[in-house]
Amino acid sequence: MIKIVEKSKCSGCYACAMVCPKSCITMTTDEEGFWYPEVDIKSCINCGGCVRVCPIQRPNFSKRDKHLTAYAVKHKEDYIRLNSSSGGVFSALASYVLEKGGVVFGAGFDKNFNIIHKCVESVENLAILRGSKYVQSKIGEAYKEAENFLKYGRLVYFSGTPCQIEGLLAYLKRPYENLITQDLICHGVPSPQVWRDYIKYRSAVANGAKPRKIAFRAKNEGWKRYSVSFLFENDTEYRATLDKDPMMQVFLKNLCLRPSCYNCHFKTKYRRSDITLADFWGIKNILPEMDDDKGTSLVIIHSKKGEEVFKQIEQKVIAFEVDVDKAIFYNSAMIQSAKRDSKREKFLSEEKSSFSKVAEKYTKLNYCKRIKGKLKRLIKRILGRI
Numbered sequence: 001m002i003k004i005v006e007k008s009k010c011s012g013c014y015a016c017a018m019v020c021p022k023s024c025i026t027m028t029t030d031e032e033g034f035w036y037p038e039v040d041i042k043s044c045i046n047c048g049g050c051v052r053v054c055p056i057q058r059p060n061f062s063k064r065d066k067h068l069t070a071y072a073v074k075h076k077e078d079y080i081r082l083n084s085s086s087g088g089v090f091s092a093l094a095s096y097v098l099e100k101g102g103v104v105f106g107a108g109f110d111k112n113f114n115i116i117h118k119c120v121e122s123v124e125n126l127a128i129l130r131g132s133k134y135v136q137s138k139i140g141e142a143y144k145e146a147e148n149f150l151k152y153g154r155l156v157y158f159s160g161t162p163c164q165i166e167g168l169l170a171y172l173k174r175p176y177e178n179l180i181t182q183d184l185i186c187h188g189v190p191s192p193q194v195w196r197d198y199i200k201y202r203s204a205v206a207n208g209a210k211p212r213k214i215a216f217r218a219k220n221e222g223w224k225r226y227s228v229s230f231l232f233e234n235d236t237e238y239r240a241t242l243d244k245d246p247m248m249q250v251f252l253k254n255l256c257l258r259p260s261c262y263n264c265h266f267k268t269k270y271r272r273s274d275i276t277l278a279d280f281w282g283i284k285n286i287l288p289e290m291d292d293d294k295g296t297s298l299v300i301i302h303s304k305k306g307e308e309v310f311k312q313i314e315q316k317v318i319a320f321e322v323d324v325d326k327a328i329f330y331n332s333a334m335i336q337s338a339k340r341d342s343k344r345e346k347f348l349s350e351e352k353s354s355f356s357k358v359a360e361k362y363t364k365l366n367y368c369k370r371i372k373g374k375l376k377r378l379i380k381r382i383l384g385r386i
Helices: 014-019 049-053 080-083 089-099 123-128 142-151 162-172 192-205 246-252 259-263 304-311 324-329 344-351 355-363 367-385
Strands: 025-029 035-039 069-075 103-109 115-120 156-159 180-182 211-220 227-232 236-242 275-279 296-299 317-322
Touching: 014 025, 014 049, 014 142, 014 162, 035 317, 049 162, 069 080, 069 089, 069 123, 069 324, 089 103, 089 123, 089 156, 089 180, 089 275, 089 304, 089 317, 115 123, 115 142, 142 156, 142 162, 156 324, 156 367, 162 180, 162 259, 180 304, 192 246, 192 355, 296 304, 296 324, 317 324
Parallel strands: 103 156, 156 180, 180 275
Antiparallel strands: 025 035, 069 296, 069 317, 103 115, 211 227, 227 236, 275 296
């Protein structure tokens, strides 16, 4: 049976729970708010399926295509791009699949603004999945739902973090020609509990009003200095850029990431997904003519299927091929895990008492660190021009 001894060796992908023939594995939250498998020993038949399907305990080292192609891409429709996290490529790919009668899986909000994996079957509902969600999404039954669609011959586009895509492929056990997998360059996944505490804090500041709409990546001040936005039921709005929003600061300083994110098993240049999507940070140094601060996507193609699908959207986007290694230089999270902050455990143990005060306490930079950060960014820009 599956047994998690080190929490850093579980990504919470749900594959073990979904594959269990006796449904005796429950994903339960720990004190930090992350999901881990819990086995009902009395019901377990020791079939070993949960261990075989675990992408960390039993990683798949099957041959991966070493011929990658990368593109800088932006959607031709500004409306879609401005309502997307980067260049709007996810919307273009998803629209193609939906127009072919397929289905699309991705991360969206539930009625309480928890992040869950959802399925949409129409272009009209695609906005539910559009935009980044900086919280670990709950997979739930998404793998099983995708499998059912695949068996019925429907085209399925499954978008998720690298560990979720590996979990899906391990769960399915066999390849499907009608499956398109797309992962992303992931910084790491924050605790859903921290996210819930932040929503409570924002609602308290808004005189107890509940959120009506939340956006992690509003582009009111541009793509590079995106904002977190809350629209409340009392018609008030909170909006702050990433350098001022406490949730984004906690996330970017690695104070609330899942333990497995600090030693991610899936950060690699060569992946089993068909396509990898990301913000194209560094675009101003590689292709300055593509940089209008409305968002540019980095697209990395890993398979022939990925190439074929990407060709289907060429009329909807503007795309230029770029050097893969140069692109990854500015998007190092593709191959490098987040660095664990030494104060992580203290932050997570204290933040429940007062999110705002604790977040400020642990994210405030002293003068020396600010200067060091500026010098580091300057050096990186200079090296990028050489």
